Amino acid sequence: MPYTIGHAAKKMGITPYTLRYYDKEGLLPFIERSASGVRTFRDEDMEWLKLIECLKSAGMPIKGIKSFIDWYAQGDSTLRKRRDMFYERKAVVQEQIQALQKTLDRLTYKCWYYDRAVASGTVAVPKAMKPEDMPEEIRQLKQRLDE
Amino acid sequence: MPYTIGHAAKKMGITPYTLRYYDKEGLLPFIERSASGVRTFRDEDMEWLKLIECLKSAGMPIKGIKSFIDWYAQGDSTLRKRRDMFYERKAVVQEQIQALQKTLDRLTYKCWYYDRAVASGTVAVPKAMKPEDMPEEIRQLKQRLDE
DNA sequence: CTACGACTTAGAGCTAACTATAAGTCAAGA
DNA sequence: TCTTGACTTATAGTTAGCTCTAAGTCGTAG
Secondary structure, eight states, X not given: OOBOHHHHHHHHTSOHHHHHHHHXXXXXXXXXXXXXXXXXXXXXXHHHHHHHHHHHXXXXXXXXXXXXXXXXXXXXXXXXXXXXXXXXXXXHXXXXXXXXXXXXXXXXXXXXXXXXXXHHTSTHHHHHOXXXXXXXXXXXXXXHHHO | OOBOHHHHHHXXXXXXXXXXXHHHTTSOTTOEEOTTSOEEBOHHHHHHHHHHHHHHHTTOOHHHHHHHHHHHHHGGGGHHXXXXXXXXXXXXXXXXXXXXXXXXXXXXXXXXXXXXXXXXXXXXXXXHOOGGGSOHHHHXXXXXXXX
16 A cells, blocks of 8 residues: 655655655656545655655756656657666766765875874874885875875 | 965866855865965965865765864864764765665666667567566666665 | 956855745544 | 544745855056
C-alpha cells in the first residue's frame, strides 16, 4: 500500500516540507491523491524520488529537473534530449569527483603536516621540512599541489 | 610584485566582489594594504586563497573557515584543533566522493538505458529488457542501485 | 591637468532551496 | 462523539553566499 508524505519523506531522509516544495515546483506530477486530497506515494514513485535526488546531487537545479520531467511527460519524441541531459550530467559529476580528489589531496597533505606539528608542538618543524625528508607519498602529493 | 584584487580574483577564477566579501567576513586578515588603502595580494596570500577554496569545496561554511583562520592567528596552542578540523574535513570529502560515485553509477545506467531507447526509438525496449540480456557491467550497476 | 579605469566603503538586493506558520480538513481510536 | 495527529493550502521567513550600486579616491597615460 502507498505511503503518506510523512512516510515517503522519512524513507528519503528529507522533510515533508521539501516534498511539498518539489510538488509545487512541478517535480512530482506523477503523485496521485486520495479522495480527500492526500498525496499517495507508491514504490514506483519512490524511484522517481531517487532519480530526483540523483540529479540534485549531480548539481542540477530544480528547474533543470523540472525540464526533464516535462520531457518525460512528452513521450518518446524527447528521447534524445533526455539522453543528452544524462550524458551532460555524467560529465559534470566526473568533473566534480576529480575536483574533490584534488581537495582530498590537499587535505591529506594538511593532515600529515599537522600531525607533524602536533607531534613536535610547533608548526615550525613541518614548515621547515624539505621535500626529500618527507615520506614519498606526501612529497608526491605536495608536488602535485604546487603545480 | 603583488597583485591587486582584480588580478588575484582572475587568478582564482572568482570576482573581486567575492574576495571583498571574504575579507569582510574575516577570512583574509593576512592581506596588507598599500598607503592608499588598496589590498595587495602576494604569492603567499594566493596560497591562503587556495586553502580557503579547498575548505569551501570540502563543504565548510564561511564561518567554519573563519574559525580556522582565528585558530591559526592564535598560534601553536591551537594545533590540535586545527589538525582535528583537517581530519574531519578529510572524512567529509571521502563521504562526498562516495556519494558522487553512487550518483555516477545511476547516471551511467541511465545513459545506457537512453542509448537503447534512442537506438530503438522508444523507451519500451530498455524498459522491458531483463537483467540477463543487459551487458554484464550494466547489470551489476543496476543491481547495486536497486538495493 | 584631466580623463580613465581600477580601486575603496557601506549597504542593499538577489537567488536557490528550503523551512515554517496559520488556518483548516480528515480519519482513526478511546 | 470527541480528541489527536497527520495531512491540506497559501504565504511568509530564513540562510548562505554572493552580487551589485552609489559615491568617492587614487594613480597613471595622454
